[in-house]
Amino acid sequence: MSQAVIHRGVVYLAGQVAGDAPGAPVAQQTLNVLRRIDTLLAAAGTDKSKLLSARVWLTDLRRFDEMNNVWVEWVSPGNTPTRVVVEAKLAAPQFVVEIGVIAACSGP
């Protein structure tokens, strides 16, 4: 799969997991996921202030606040995306949070 696909001014990112922090607590994994999203958005010529939607999957919703505290520090104030958070099993046991986003961007 591709990590990002751009079409008509919209970039679709693959669900990101904390590849640099496997097995770490939720807060640390969330931070790593959001940094990866920053990097991919930059590669697409855009940034988090242009986010349209976010889907957050947590393996354990009891960790919601830990994820959410990192999230609220990260989002662009006044430019928060639409969001859904649900609990789901992820592809590998070392990951406890995955986030997929769609953002406006320039380009084809």
Place this chain on the structure above:
Amino acid sequence: MTGVERIGVGPHLSHAAVHEGIIHLSGVVSPGRSVLEQTRNVLAGIDELLHSSGSDKSRILSATVWLTDMRHFDQMNGAWEEWLPPGHAPARVCIEAKLSLLDFCVAIAVTAAELTTKRERCQTSNA
């Protein structure tokens, strides 16, 4: 890059984001004594958000429905079918998942097309 219009902007999320004629809504939940009633209230909430965003339920492209218990599918689906205008059903996914808002049994998120593009609205207002 064209702009993004947002509705119901909060510290964690916005209720709607509109870009290039496409409306994205956050997952909507609503209280109710049954899944049927919750779903009806969720759909009324989606009606309001789509209206505020310049669209309506006849223009929904895709919908994701999360139920905390799939045994409630028929209740959700009953409300869904009585709500949808005939001939305008969107693409839909329905799965079971725990919701971050623990008091609720159903959440629905949709994307929709604007009723008219901003350019068309400008042309109309200039006519």
